[in-house]
Every structure is written in C-alpha cells, then in structure tokens.
Amino acid sequence: MVSERLMPPMSVPIVTRFAPSPTGYLHIGGARTALFNWLYARGRGGKFLLRIEDTDRERSTPEATEAILKGLTWLGLDWDGEPVSQFSMKDRHAEVARQMLARGSAYKCFCSQEEIEAFREAARAEGRSTLFHSPWRDANPATFPDAPYVIRLKAPQEGQTVIEDRVQGNVTFGNDQMDDMVCLRADGTPTYMLAVVVDDHDMGVTHVIRGDDHLTNAARQTQIYKAMGWSEPVWAHIPLIHGPDGKKLSKRHGAVGLHEYQALGYPAAAMRNYLCRLGWAHGDDEFFSDAQAKEWFDLSGIGRAPSRLDFKKLENLSGLHIAASADAALLPEIEAFLAASGRPALTSTQRDLLSRGLYCLKDRAKTFPDLIEKAHFILTSRPISPDQAAAKALDTVSRGILSELTPQLQNVSWVREDIEAAVASVAAAHGMGLGKIAGPLRAALAGRTVSPSVFDMMLVLGREESLARINDATG
RNA sequence: GGCCCGUUCGUCUAUCGGUUAGGACACCUGGUUUUCAACCAGGUAAGAGGGGUUCGACUCCCCUACGGGCUGCCA
Numbered sequence: 001m002v003s004e005r006l007m008p009p010m011s012v013p014i015v016t017r018f019a020p021s022p023t024g025y026l027h028i029g030g031a032r033t034a035l036f037n038w039l040y041a042r043g044r045g046g047k048f049l050l051r052i053e054d055t056d057r058e059r060s061t062p063e064a065t066e067a068i069l070k071g072l073t074w075l076g077l078d079w080d081g082e083p084v085s086q087f088s089m090k091d092r093h094a095e096v097a098r099q100m101l102a103r104g105s106a107y108k109c110f111c112s113q114e115e116i117e118a119f120r121e122a123a124r125a126e127g128r129s130t131l132f133h134s135p136w137r138d139a140n141p142a143t144f145p146d147a148p149y150v151i152r153l154k155a156p157q158e159g160q161t162v163i164e165d166r167v168q169g170n171v172t173f174g175n176d177q178m179d180d181m182v183c184l185r186a187d188g189t190p191t192y193m194l195a196v197v198v199d200d201h202d203m204g205v206t207h208v209i210r211g212d213d214h215l216t217n218a219a220r221q222t223q224i225y226k227a228m229g230w231s232e233p234v235w236a237h238i239p240l241i242h243g244p245d246g247k248k249l250s251k252r253h254g255a256v257g258l259h260e261y262q263a264l265g266y267p268a269a270a271m272r273n274y275l276c277r278l279g280w281a282h283g284d285d286e287f288f289s290d291a292q293a294k295e296w297f298d299l300s301g302i303g304r305a306p307s308r309l310d311f312k313k314l315e316n317l318s319g320l321h322i323a324a325s326a327d328a329a330l331l332p333e334i335e336a337f338l339a340a341s342g343r344p345a346l347t348s349t350q351r352d353l354l355s356r357g358l359y360c361l362k363d364r365a366k367t368f369p370d371l372i373e374k375a376h377f378i379l380t381s382r383p384i385s386p387d388q389a390a391a392k393a394l395d396t397v398s399r400g401i402l403s404e405l406t407p408q409l410q411n412v413s414w415v416r417e418d419i420e421a422a423v424a425s426v427a428a429a430h431g432m433g434l435g436k437i438a439g440p441l442r443a444a445l446a447g448r449t450v451s452p453s454v455f456d457m458m459l460v461l462g463r464e465e466s467l468a469r470i471n472d473a474t475g
Numbered sequence: 476g477g478c479c480c481g482u483u484c485g486u487c488u489a490u491c492g493g494u495u496a497g498g499a500c501a502c503c504u505g506g507u508u509u510u511c512a513a514c515c516a517g518g519u520a521a522g523a524g525g526g527g528u529u530c531g532a533c534u535c536c537c538c539u540a541c542g543g544g545c546u547g548c549c550a
Contacts, residue, residue, distance in 0.1 A: 023549095023550080129477060279488095280488095310485095312486080315500090364512035436509095451511075
C-alpha cells in the first residue's frame with residue numbers, strides 16, 4: 001500500500017472513468033473496477049465517466065455495449081454524461097498523432113507487418129529480444145517511399161520510465177525494454193495506446209483506476225503523455241480477481257458475467273459490498289452501506305495481491321443485505337430478479353401477500369431464490385400439493401389433530417397471541433409440545449417443511465385461507 | 476526468453492520493526508428454537524522456503540520456489 005500523502009490537493013476535482021471494450025458481457029472483475037472508480041469519484045464529489053473502447057471494429061458489438069450499460073445500471077453505478085464512444089474520437093486521435101509527428105516525437109515507419117513479423121520470429125527462434133527497432137526512426141524524409149506507413153512514437157531509448165502507482169508503489173521500467181509503439185495504424189486508425197491517452201486527457205481524467213494487466217501499458221502510455229507535454233493522471237493498478245482455485249477467473253469457475261449474479265439472486269447492494277471488500281479493506285469493517293463505502297473508500301486500502309472469489313461470503317453478505325432492506329425496496333428488486341432469472345412474474349394477489357409477508361421472509365433468506373422458496377406458501381394456491389417431506393408429516397394421526405384445530409381457530413380473534421394460544425391448547429390436549437403440531441401444520445399451510453413460522457403464515461394468509469388449507473389437508 | 480507485479484488462517488483481510496499475529500466468511504462443538512434462517516458461547520486454523528539487516532522482523536534487503544501480467548498495426 002502506498003501512502004495517501006501522494007494525493008493531489010482536494011481542490012482539484014476528481015474525474016475517474018470506466019473504459020470497457022464492448023466485446024461481451026460485463027465481467028465481474030470489470031464490475032469491481034467500475035465500482036472502485038465510482039466509489040472514488042462519488043466519495044469525493046468528483047465525476048465518474050464511461051467510455052466504450054470500441055476501436056476494435058471486428059469484435060465490438062452494440063449488444064455488448066448494451067449489456068455493459070445494463071450491468072452497471074443493475075449494480076447501481078451511475079455515470080456522468082453520455083457514454084463516450086472511443087471510435088467516434090478517431091479523428092482527434094489521428095490529429096494527435098500528426099501533432100506528435102510535427103513535434104518530432106513520432107515518426108513515419110514504412111516497415112510492413114510481414115517484415116516485422118519475420119524479424120520477431122527469427123529473434124524468438126534465436127532467443128534474442130523481440131523488440132523491434134524501426135530503421136525509419138531517424139531516416140531522412142527525402143528517402144520516404146510512396147507507401148503506406150504507421151506513425152510510431154519516438155520513445156526514449158535510454159533512462160527509465162517510472163510509474164508512481166498508488167497501489168503498486170513506484171514501478172521502474174528500463175526504456176531499453178520498450179520499443180517504439182505504433183500510435184496510428186497504416187489505415188489511419190489509432191491504436192489502443194494512443195486512444196486511451198488522448199481520451200483520458202481530453203476527458204480530464206485525473207485518476208486511472210484499472211486492472212493491473214495494464215501496469216506495463218502505463219509505462220508506454222506515460223511516454224505519450226510526455227511526448228505531448230500533458231500531465232499524467234494518478235495511476236492505480238488493481239490486482240485481478242481470480243477463481244476459487246487461485247487461477248485466472250474463467251467460465252469454468254462458474255459465474256463470470258455480472259448478469260449471472262443478478263440471475264442468481266444476489267441483491268445489488270450485496271454485490272457492491274462484496275466487490276468493494278474484495279481486494280480492499282477498511283480495518284475490520286465487513287458489512288456496510290454505500291454511504292459508508294463512499295466515505296471510507298480510498299486507494300491506499302487496496303491490496304496488491306489478486307483475490308479469489310468466495311461465494312460463501314457473498315451469500316452471507318447477501319443475506320445480511322436482504323434482511324436490512326426496507327420491504328418497499330425489496331419488492332421491486334425481487335420482481336426484477338424474477339424477470340432476470342426467467343421466472344414467472346407475480347400476480348397482483350401474490351404481490352400483495354408477498355409485501356405483507358416480507359417481514360418474516362427477509363431475515364431468513366440468503367438470496368432471492370432462497371426467499372422465493374420460503375415464500376412458497378404465498379406463491380402457491382389451493383389445493384396445495386405437499387412435497388414429499390411435507391406429505392410425510394401429514395400422517396393420519398397428525399391430520400386428526402389438525403382437524404381439531406379448525407373449530408378453535410374459527411372463533412379466535414386473528415392476532416398472533418390468540419392463534420398461538422389456540423394451537424397450544426390443542427397441542428396440550430394431546431400432551432404434546434408445540435413442535436409436534438407445528439410440523440403438520442406447516443405442511444398443511446405451506447406444503448413444505450421449510451417455511452416461516454406457522455403463526456406468521458397464518459397471519460399473512462388470513463383466517464379464511466388458513467382454515468381452508470387446513471381443511472384441504474385434513475380432508 | 477526478456478521486463479514487471481504478487482505470496483499472512485481454507486477464503487477475504489488487519490498489522491505499516493516490539494501483538495498471546497486481530498476480525499469476518501466457512502468449518503467443528505455446545506446452547507436457544509416451531510422447520511429454515513437468525514442468535515448466544517466456545518473451538519480448529521496463517522506470515523511460501525532460504526539467507527541477510529537489526530537488540531528485535533509478517534513488516535526492510537537479497538535469492539529461490541510458486542502464481543500472475545506485459546512483451547501486437549488486440550484492447
């Protein structure tokens with residue numbers, strides 16, 4: 001961790017950005033990167049921008065952009081202004097390349113790709129460095145052929161480039177390890193290296209927080225900043241997220257796309273909490289709100305080692321967030337989950353009952369599917385077909401006892417205390433504890449052996465429905 | 476191959492030269508209980524290995540091992 005003393009004065013408005021390439025869904029690691037940027041900006045009154053890095057025309061798709069935007073929206077990360085298409089800035093990128101040319105900090109290189117590839121292959125075969133040194137770096141313009149060319153950065157060949165990284169510390173690269181990177185391709189389109197630097201500069205990005213797979217890129221990008229005389233942003237390269245086995249996260253580890261987590265039924269607040277805590281810490285704080293996260297989040301709390309996904313911990317946090325949510329906020333989230341996971345939507349009756357019953361469901365569910373399972377007594381309708389375990393609980397003896405319950409419940413006032421007393425008296429009449437009668441009663445009311453308290457269920461369902469279900473069960 | 480980064484309980488992490496190395500998740504035991512969840516009490520469990528520096532290293536330095544990244548006219 002690096003000291004927070006390197007921070008720029010607070011008077012400088014902070015601008016962060018998330019810059020995904022639209023080649024697929026929003027990756028869980030990308031989501032965390034976005035979250036860190038969002039938290040950092042939002043916690044300091046700064047701006048959080050979104051840029052779609054769509055310069056690779058082959059692989060970029062509008063569907064992927066859509067998926068990324070949807071993912072961020074679900075996660076609750078709002079960005080400032082319109083998302084910027086990097087491709088749309090291509091003329092500006094080319095302009096900057098020309099400027100570098102004019103400044104003498106870049107040059108035209110007429111080497112063909114085949115030529116360079118042949119060189120690299122030979123170098124690799126001989127175990128030599130594959131760094132390519134263009135013969136055109138210091139060539140006389142008079143000798144330029146009438147042929148396509150790329151614009152390469154005239155990078156320093158001696159000395160070193162130092163990245164003052166807020167997570168990784170000072171990282172030094174020998175300039176002799178970097179070749180003159182291509183900034184503008186032969187077809188006039190910009191390369192990634194040029195495009196990011198120009199865009200980050202133009203967008204006024206002050207803090208670049210991204211995956212540490214870009215750490216070495218930062219050194220190259222620094223050279224462009226210097227070539228243009230621009231000031232560098234604050235760098236913060238965060239470690240990647242790995243799978244539970246410590247290997248780079250991939251499909252075989254299960255859910256990789258953020259949308260999968262929504263379909264799995266984790267509330268967005270829990271995802272934010274979990275993702276924020278993954279690779280970052282604020283002392284012993286584990287369970288916290290967005291407001292606290294914004295207040296606490298800083299670059300110095302980010303660890304330097306990659307962290308692994310732990311679904312158990314996510315699940316635990318998920319349960320805590322569901323329990324802490326207000327009923328009114330939970331209901332629409334549950335409905336969104338139902339839609340996202342391809343389950344049937346709630347009928348208006350179900351919605352009413354669910355909103356009435358949420359109080360006894362939310363603190364016993366870890367995820368939305370878990371909650372839905374426990375809300376089975378609400379979502380199902382008569383006649384209820386008990387599952388195997390429930391059917392077992394409704395044996396002849398139990399059914400007999402249950403039938404004695406009906407007259408008792410008929411006249412009792414429908415409040416918890418009285419219902420409980422009625423059930424207890426029937427149980428007592430048979431010399432059994434509440435536990436003995438709760439089992440079959442639960443089976444009759446819910447058709448399951450796992451549910452909220454039988455009294456809560458009766459309260460939520462109402463007298464008429466409750467008695468009807470008991471009658472159904474006792475036949 | 477070259478360059479760069481990383482390594483504390485199973486997992487996420489605290490620690491910023493002096494602690495019985497703390498917390499959380501998970502797990503185990505016991506309690507509570509109307510099932511589940513929750514809750515209460517307790518427990519198992521860690522500084523990759525080897526050298527230094529220092530009165531004293533998880534903390535600083537070096538080496539090794541193991542992971543990871545970059546090394547494109549991909550991003």
